[in-house]
Amino acid sequence: MALLLYRLGRFSYRHRWLVISLWLAVMVAVGGAAAAFHGTMSNNFQIPGTETQQVADKLKKELPAASGGSAGIVFEAGDGPFSQAAKDAVSAALTRLETLPDVQSTVDPFATQTQLEQAAAELAAGEQQAAAGRQQLEQPAAELAAGKAQIAAAEQQMAAAGMPPAAIEAQLGQQKAALAAGQEQLDAGTKDLDAGAAQLALAQRQLDASQGLRLVSEDGTAAIAQVQFKTSINGLAPEVRQQVQDIAGEVSAAGVTAYASKEITEDISELFGISEILGIAIAALVLIVMLGTLIAAGLPLLMALVGVAVGVGGTFALSGAVDMSSISPMLALMLGLAVGIDYSLFIVNRHRGQVLAGMDPEESVALATGTSGNAVLFAGLTVIIALAALVIPGLPFLAVMGLSAAATVAVAVVVALTLTPAVLSVIGSKLISKRAWAKAAKHNAQPGHESEDRARDERRSSHGWGGLVTRHPVVALLAGVALLGIIALPAGQLRLALPDGGSEPVDSQAYKSYEVTARSFGEGTTGPIVVVGDLPAGLTEAEAQAKQLDVADALRSVDNVSAAVPVALSTDRRTAVFQVIPAEGPASASTVQVVSDLRGNKTEIADATGVSIGLTGQTAGNVDVSAKLGDALPPYLAIVVGLSLILLLLVFRSIVVPLLATGGFLLSLAAAFGAVVAVYQWGWLGAVFDVPNPGAVLSFLPIILIGVLFGLAMDYQVFIASGMRESYMHGESAKHAVRSGFSHAAAVVAAAAIIMVSVFAGFIFSHLTMVRPLGFAMAFGVLVDAFVVRMTIVPAVMYLLGEKAWWLPRWLDRILPDVDVEGAKLRTTGAGSDAANVEPVEAAAR
Structure with missing residues (x-):
């Protein structure tokens, strides 16, 4: 090769x-x-075959009006409760939004809240009327009972006096007929009251179902509107998102501030930002210092x-x-x-x-x-x-x-x-400065410089960092492992989820929308769970409505559920949609448990109501993605490590070196996970890394970090260990080859690591919040892997092992192809035969 x-x-x-x-x-x-x-980018992380996707597909087919994506816009009054002018401005903006081709409908918070309050008032009035009606029927019922008692007594007296039945009936028949008519009227009134009571009970259940759901805050200073789109949120073009924000922002003329949620404001059309450019600038500075x-x-x-x-x-x-x-x-x-x-x-x-x-x-x-x-x-x-x-x-x-x-x-x-x-x-x-050329020419002109170069190279290899590590290999090994072990401790509490608005920068519209919504309506309002029910066939409208409320009651009985509201019913009354509001935000541990509990109660709900349910929507989908990714980690890690071990075995023709490379990677990975948990989940140094609201770690960060960090860790392993192998193959002792090979590679590997850390660190403050923890994890992982593992632990272990580090069974040596990573064949064929020992000359030229 x-x-x-x-x-x-x-x-x-x-x-x-x-x-x-x-x-x-x-x-x-x-x-x-x-x-x-090019097409439209999205953040659609749905997984085909999951319940979330299957239910979403079913909903799109059977109830298209409810299948599009929805997002919230929070309106906040400038000073005190909303005035009528402010309410009118919000309603006008929502009406304008409905004219956009991509918008299916909007929910006016003021009109809807008024309807809810009117329903509550009408229910209270109806209960009062029902109570008054029952009181009104009590007197006629008492009079009828008294009349019946009098007639019965008279009838007994007449019978005792020996009057024939016909005479008794003739004398009391008219009074009995009057009592029967009165009883009929009383029964009719009671029936009407019972029907009214049933309607009141239904209205009460509907009101109970909406308890915990508000669209206007109790103090009247905030309102949240829902915008239903015809397509998924992820499919919205950037210009549509901007149109929605612009129209919502028109309410500022009435003293109202509009905050669109993360789903609307997320701008994924730009790749570069200021921080990314800064990272590249630092990399350029390192290159200038190194190359001159x-x-x-x-x-x-x-x-x-x-x-x-x-x-x-x-x-x-x-x-x-x-x-x-x-x-x-x-x-x-x-x-x-x-x-x-x-x-x-x-x-x-x-x-x-x-x-x-x-x-x-x-x-x-x-x-x-x-x-x-x-x-x-x-x-x-x-x-x-x-x-x-x-x-x-x-x-x-x-x-x-x-x-x-x-x-x-x-x-x-x-x-x-x-x-x-x-x-x-x-x-x-x-490529080289005049000053460096002059120094190199002067150096090369000196007689006997070759031996001086070798002596300088020897001094550098024994007195630099590599020399220090190899003089105290046990201390270096234990210190490196202990340091990474301590940093890795928080990794045991790693919790995965997809980010919500609370993880956005504090000055962003998405964060303010999340913060106002959580403060005024509860965190759960920012991430509702969509439940779809399959109702039995042949139900009347009243029966279907009752079934919906039965299911809503069952959903609301789950721990940490604030509200469960029926929101849609298909025309054939076979498919019902419910919105479940959890107590906490969509990325919280309790909401993940709510999703699990709802799914766990499927059988119980089906047995009690005859309705089978399924979960969909962004919140449930995020939980599915996180769970699927967590399950995929072990086999992925095993396959990647296995394939790369084979490749490293070919490169280094050693059993120990690939195993050492992999063990060092696992230490770096654990340390990177620990640092991510400490910063992004616990909030340590949150002010430094702009983490205003610590929460769960990005769900696909671990699997990406495993892939990327393993590859990059093997990069540095190849460059460091290939230098050692090159020295060893050219006749140096195994221990000396560790020092000389490290000395030749250390400077360029250190510069390369600093460059890579700088580039990754530039993404820690990216405008895409999802990228930030990934940039941090890769920057930190490369930092500790390059300087702690590859430049400290690896040379220490290689020095301790000596010749054993390059041991390979003879039978395996015979069957492995020689990829010649150190370039030995170039010397054999005469190519590059004058390339020996160039490092000291370069050092002298500087």
């Missing part, structure tokens, strides 16, 4: 304009495809941008044909920038050192591609394997996310191996 890449590097160097032209053509083609075929010139520093950045343009552009081009979440291009962007800079940097840094040592530029580029490029190739393969394996859990949105990111990383690898040599050919000697 090293020889093949050597030839590829030479070809790219000699045919630089052909290679550059081909990449320009690819960029233009991908850009045109992205512009022509703007041209040299700009080269890795340019390569990363080309890779991102092609990879992310291709992702956008497919978004019109594939349902794609907004985080897919964001993940591809993060990884494309980070690995694109790093992979190019490894080749450029190797070439720079070799040229300063006096190597011919063409030979240097070819050799750098064959050696460092070989490490880049296998490091990239581990990242690609880890990301592509995201298809294994069977979650469509996750598969698209993983494949798009894997494709972008693959492009970054190809760019590093082809375009970087071509651009290096164009740049030529401008």
Whole structure:
């Protein structure tokens, strides 16, 4: 492989304009495809086959008017309760919203609240009338009873006096007829009262069902309106979202402030923000410090941008044909920038050192591609394997996310191996500053500098960080493991969910909407649960209504349910829709339990009411996604680790090194989880990382972090350990090879890690809240993995093991193909034979 890449590097160097032209053509083609075929991004994380999706599909078929997405808009009065003018302004805005093509209907909070209050008042009045009616019937009933008693007594007296029955009937018949007529009137009145009582009981049940649900706050200062769309919320175009916000904002003229919920305000049309640009700027600064010139520093950045343009552009081009979440291009962007800079940097840094040592530029580029490029190739393969394996859990949105990111990383690898040599050919000697050239020339002109270089290299390897670690390997090992173990402790309380408005920045409209809604109506109003019931066939309207209320009563009996309201009934009276309001927000642990309890009570509700229920809606869907992702973690981790172990076995031809690499990754992963829980779930350093409302961790963060961090951790393992293996294969003792190999790789690996951490950290303050914890987790994970695991624990263990670190059974050595990651075949064939010991020369040139 090293020889093949050597030839590829030479070809790219000699045919630089052909290679550059081909990449320009690819960029233009991908850009045109992205512009022509891109679709609307969404945050639709539904999983086909789950109850949530099945019920949603059924609802769309049987009750289309209730199947579209809905979102809330909170209106807050400026000073005191709403005035009539303010109420009119809100109603007018909602009426205007209904004229939008994408809006199905709106719910006017003031009209609906008035209806609820009128219903309560009418119920109270009806109960008073019923009580008065019963009182009115009490006297006639008493008179009838007295009359009946008198007639009965008279009849007994006449019979005792010996009067014949006919005479008795003739004398009392008229009075009996009058009593019968009175009884008939009394029965009719009682029947009417009973019918009225039944209606009152039904009205009372309806009122009970709506208890806990308010659309206007009790103090009259806030109102929440519902907007029902014809399509799902995730399918709304950015311009439609903006239209809704603009129309709602017109109420400001009446002294009212409108806050649209997160579902409406979420802007997923932009990838870059200020913080992301700042992260790239820090990476550029590191490159300038390391490489010495703007041209040299700009080269890795340019390569990363080309890779991102092609990879992310291709992702956008497919978004019109594939349902794609907004985080897919964001993940591809993060990884494309980070690995694109790093992979190019490894080749450029190797070439720079070799040229300063006096190597011919063409030979240097070819050799750098064959050696460092070989490490880049296998490091990239581990990242690609880890990301592509995201298809294994069977979650469509996750598969698209993983494949798009894997494709972008693959492009970054190809760019590093082809375009970087071509651009290096164009740049030529401008890669290195005149000062560095002068120092290198002076150094190379000194007689006997080779031995001085070797001595300097020896001193550097024994006195730097690698020397310190290998002088105290047991202390370094225990300290590193203890540090990561302590940081990992919070990971045991990891709780997963999808973010709600409470996790948005405090100055955002979405957060203010969440905060006002939670304060005025309860947190549960921000995330209602939709329950769909299948009613028996052949029910009358009254029977169907009674069934709805029976189900609502059963739903309301579940712990932590504030309200359960029937909201829709199909025309055939077979499908009913209920809105269940939990006590707390959609991402809270209690709401997750409510979803579980509702599903657990299905059989009980069906037995009691004859109605089978199913759950759907955003809140239930989020719970399903989190549960599915949690279940997918163990097999995913096993498959990714297993495949990568095989790849590392090929690269290092050792049993111990792959196992050590994997064990170190597990430590880094646990520490990253612990830090995420501490910051985003517990709120530690919340002011620093802009976490105003700590809550559950993003549900698909763990599985993405496993894939990404494992790939990147193996990157650094390849670069660090390949340097050690290269020294070992060239005749050094195993322990000495640890020091010298570490010394040669440490500077570039440290710079690469700082660059990657900077790029990821730029996303910690992204305008997309969903991306923030992911950026933090990857930045922190790379930080501890590079500096604690790869640059401390790994060299300590390798030094302690000595020769045993490179042990491989003979039978396995015979059957494993030799991928030659250290480039030994290049020396055997004579290619790059003058490349020995270039690191000291580069150090002298600085």
